[in-house]
Structures are given as C-alpha cells and as structure tokens.
Amino acid sequence: MSETIAEADASVLSPGEELAGRYVLGHRLGTGGFGAVYAARDRLLDEQVAVKILDTREPIIEQRHVWREAAILRVLDVPGVVQLRDEGIHQGRYFLVMSYVDGRPFPGAGVYGWEGLAVRVRSLLKVLALVHSQGVVHGDLKPGNVLVDDAGRVTLLDFGVASSQGLSVQAGGVVRGTPVYLAPEQWRGEAPSPQSDLYSVGVMIYEALVGQRPYQADSVSKLMKAVLLEPLPDWEPRVRGVPDEVESLVYRLLARFAERRPASAQHALSMFAAGRQRYQEVEWPMLGREAAFAKVEQAIEQRQPIDVAGPPGSGRSRLLDAIEDIYRARGDRPVLRVVSGSRPLESLWAFGSSDVQREGGFEEVSALAKKRVGEVLQEGGVVLVDDLEQVDRWSRKVLDAARPLGAMVRAVEPQQASVPRVELGDLKPVQLQGLFVGHEEVFGLRSGGAHELWRRTLRKPT
Incomplete structure (x- = not known):
C-alpha cells in the first residue's frame, strides 16, 4: 500500500462506488468493529465479498483495532473463521476485504428449543476450540459476530478487539466488547481469556433457550453491578426439552470466576457431548476406518x-x-x-x-x-x-x-x-476419494483432490 491514511469525508459510501479498481460496493450490511461493512462484488474474480471500511472519525487508538483485526486474520486461517481476502486504502480510508458469509446471527433461522440449537452450539464450540488453539481470544462474541448458515454451521466475524500473542484488548483504560455479553473479569478491566469467550457463549445459549439474557438492566452501570455481584437467576420457567446436563453446562459457562468454567472450548465440547441427546449433525463421512x-x-x-x-x-x-x-x-x-x-x-x-x-x-x-x-x-x-x-x-x-x-x-x-x-494408521489417497465425489467445486480442485488433501494434511485429514 503506497497511500498514507489521512482524514477523509466521513459520509456513508454509495452503492456502485468502486474500491481499488476492483471491488464494487453494494448495500450496507451493518456496522462492524470501528467501521461500516458492505456487500461488494469482486470484479476480478466475479465473486461476492464483504468490505469493512474504517471510519476515520474514530481516534487513532480505535483505528489500531482494525489493523489488529487484519493482523490476526492473516494468521488465523482455520475453518469457521471469516477469511481475509485483501486490504487497501480508498480515499484515505483503510479497508478490509473478507469472504462473504451467507448466514444469520446466532442461533440462526428457525431454531426452536434445544433440539434445533444443539448442532449450532457444537459447531460454535468446535470453531472456538480451533481459534483458541492458535493463541487467539475473540473478546467480543455476540450473536451478530456468530453467523449460522442453513445447515447449522458457524462462522465467526469481527476480530477487532481480539487478542493474540500478548496484545491487550484495552486501550486507554476502556474495556472493549459488547456489554451484555462480557465476562465478569472483562468488566473488572482484566484481559480476556478463553474462559471469557466461553462466558459469552453461555450468555448466547441462555438467551436462545430462555428468551432473555441472564442479567437484565436499564443502564450499563446497573448491568455491571448485576454481573459482578448478583447471583445467576434460576432457570425458570424450566425450558422444556433441555437435558439437565445441558442446563448444568450452561451454568458452568456463566460462572462468575473464570477458573470455575470449563478449562477450554474443547473441554466444554466434550462435556456437551457427554450429555447430549441424539441429533443429526452435518459431518464429512468417516473414511478409511x-x-x-x-x-x-x-x-x-x-x-x-x-x-x-x-x-x-x-x-x-x-x-x-x-x-x-x-x-x-x-x-x-x-x-x-x-x-x-x-x-x-x-x-x-x-x-x-x-x-x-x-x-x-x-x-x-x-x-x-x-x-x-x-x-x-x-x-x-x-x-x-x-x-x-x-x-x-x-x-x-x-x-x-x-x-x-x-x-x-x-x-x-x-x-x-x-x-x-x-x-489408526495414516490414510491413503484412495481412502479419501469419497470426500470429493460431488464436491469438487467446494475444494477448488478439478482433479486429484484426494492426493492434494493427502499432501496438504500430512496424511491426517481428520
């Protein structure tokens, strides 16, 4: 990038406007962390993408969160996380180009009760386990940052306040994140941990099942007091069809002290699996076993x-x-x-x-x-x-x-x-062939997909 970020007109960009001679803006999708997000068309690849444009009215300390998001997405290349495609400057504004995610805020459309929610919770915990395994804490999990497609698969968005490799989520003593989903330790000004993300997951599950969040308040100060001092409300009226084990896990996710929550997203996932009811989940076939x-x-x-x-x-x-x-x-x-x-x-x-x-x-x-x-x-x-x-x-x-x-x-x-x-020995290419039947476009490989997967995953594509 040869341009220098400078002050720019802060008005909303118009549909049809072109960035970097390549990205044609469509309708505005919403407001992400420290910027607006637009649907756009990549003219070069003829694909739909999402473009986040930094609002330069924000002070420089806020702009750093967008730069941090770009830095994290560059290295966080795992399934279930929005992909960074490009970045640049348009009229003095820094922008990020990301893959377009076709989904709705967690828990997604048409979800009623635990039976419909179960697959989405498991998908979210799986993705979160991968993110944490890369040393990244999201720090601002909420329904709008967790999109769910029609099959129940989850994609995480907006890593603007995420922390990685010792980066702090605080700036100038201000706690970052969405208040109603913040863990108690974040209210206390502590840097978030994987257990902080799990607390946010607990709030989202509770909200999806009960119909309201665990703590209700009409101001940020009252909400902070409730989260830090008041006991968790009883699960009343009891949600029908929710196993006792799931209720117990939700309350563990919502524990006031991080050390009382599950030790990791993988731990929470295994606890969830131990008590889950039978449900159908979208999985690749188990091959070669x-x-x-x-x-x-x-x-x-x-x-x-x-x-x-x-x-x-x-x-x-x-x-x-x-x-x-x-x-x-x-x-x-x-x-x-x-x-x-x-x-x-x-x-x-x-x-x-x-x-x-x-x-x-x-x-x-x-x-x-x-x-x-x-x-x-x-x-x-x-x-x-x-x-x-x-x-x-x-x-x-x-x-x-x-x-x-x-x-x-x-x-x-x-x-x-x-x-x-x-x-369980190494899989052979012939055992992987079944993955590619009818899915060649998904992998972007016209032929030899099984051999390529075998090579890229060091013979362990599980």
Missing part, C-alpha cells in the same frame, strides 16, 4: 474393553463419535462419555448423575463414581473415554479399576494402549 469401527463394535457386543490407538488428529474422536451415535440411537444400553478435566473427579462428574454430582466428601464422591461406572459396564453399557491423556488423574484411577468389567473404549496415544486394541 471401517475395519477399526467393526473391531470396536465387536468388542462392545462381547462386553470387552478395547483401546483405539493413534496420535491426535488420527481420527480417534471421530470414531468414538460414530460409536456413540450408533448406540444412543439403538437405546438398548446405557452410554457414558468421559470428558477432559484437571480437578479431582471432574471428568466423571460430567456424566450428569445426580448421585455423583451431589455435594459430599471426596471419598464419598469417589465411591459413588466407582459404583456408577461399574454398574454401567456390568449392565452391558458402553463407557467412552476420549483423549485419555486429558482425563484428570483421579478419574483415570477409577476408570483403570473398572476397565476389566466390560465395554470401555479408550482413545489413547499409541504408547498408552493396552490389548485388545485397534491402530
């Missing part, structure tokens, strides 16, 4: 434990998801899923058993957990342990003792696996 699936299913039918061995990214969790869906759909035996955790017995508390979750001494709770796991296995049920290395050591001790009792399926690193076991 048919033999492993059959061996695990055989072990379950014979009430024997089995380990699914492979490094992270090899498809261990995907296989456990498929096993869980099959047996929950059958409904002929109990299915328990262990989640990640760090505090004592946290991984087992997520089962949602009222006995295990009730207050009591550690020894009492530990004994109840052992009893619960043992009963499930002895009744012919299935215990699924995803990512054994992330299970808290107290829960792991309970599981180790119960493993010989029945069908416990553990997803583990190869060096942790016991026998019987199945190994």
